[in-house]
Amino acid sequence: MPDGREEDAPPRRRRTVALAALVVAIAILLGLGVWQVERRAWKLDLIARTDARLAAAPVAAPGPADWAGIGKADEYTRVTATGHFLSDRETPVLAVTVHGSGAWILTPLVTPEFTVLVNRGFVPPDRRDPATRTPPAGEVTVTGLLRVSEPGGGFLRSNDPGAGRWYSRDVAAIAAAQGLGEVAPYFIDADATPNPGGWPIGGLTVVTFRNAHLSYALTWFGLAAGLAVLAWRARRG
Template sequence: MDETGQTQPPRRGRVRSVVALTGVLLAIALFLGLGVWQVERRAWKLDLIARVDARLAAAPVPAPGPPDWAGIGRDDEYTRVTATGHFLNDHETPVLAVTIHGSGSWILTPFVTPEFTVLVNRGFVPPDKRDPATREAPDGEVTVTGLLRLAEPGGGFLRSNDPAAGRWYSRDVAAITAQDGLGPAAPYFIDADATPNPGGLPIGGLTVVSFRNTHLIYALTWFGLAAGLAALAWRSRRF
């Protein structure tokens, strides 16, 4: 009551209600925004998958040469390419790999064409075949067909490449070519296809092309949270 004995309106309670309602509305708007964002991400991911599938199904094209290197990016990855030249077998680099055949190494070897040099991931070898002396090496001019892949700088999960010690956890094109003293080389590497190598090793064609696409589940989750919060708010207002 005030000094005249009259009861004051419950102003504090109304303020709390307004603040609570504002918070609920902001949370609903946030959940709806996140849901819409996931729908947009899903559309982008489906378009990406469709474009990559088209590249995988297309006929191979010549591996990009120096005039095209500056423009190479994500839209070129997994393009089927081909190149003719010879391997520098004494400069191969083993990179840690885990495949359907178990743990071992990718064998990255410089490949010299008439116009440029490019690293080729010839495929997987088990630990007991990591030493090049235990395997046959391709000799003379050969043609390589595979997938254009972007470099993997730095290293693997929680492990950095150590060129001086010869420990490689990622296919870091710039670092590997610099370590081998190859000079300018393509800024990408080629994942060789399953064409058999001499003696059966390395095993090519093991590229895994897979894109995680859970955006619809996330979108439904955010929309569901928005709907549930709106229902709770409506129920609390009624009772």
């Protein structure tokens, strides 16, 4: 006659395996929740540092001696540079703004020490042709935000220098296409100082950081709590 304990062994093993799987799942969900809490702290620090740079007085645009160290940590620093524009070598780059779709106008600014691309601002399609705008003349001082290069192109679209189609502000590629030689590895988003004739419109940089890490953390912790309840009930059963 079979031993009742032997007949009960397979269900016990299945229950043990299920409980072990729940424990592993709970541990993973708790780890994901902690990771999101850490990401939230990092994002809040990033926002605070960016806000500080935006509120600070402008500094001189970094010259060649500082180019090797330029990176994401420098983005949105307020900078200023003085020189003259090479308006005949401007490059329109696809843009979508509060004013609709059109183009950013990137123009080389030649300073006494180096050349830097300046995003002078937005123009609608009917102002894309330089002949429809008043070119800047003489020496100018530009104040704006330091931005890192955007290599490659836009979403699902690659820059096509040969056809003059630009979907991102790729500093190196634009400089090569315009025959500018060595330029600063960043570009400057000009502020809202009016341009001659009103075009382009500067000062349209959008500085936002998505911060949904708290909701993600609560979701992972909530799922972990739900599984913990299931595990407790299964253990009692």
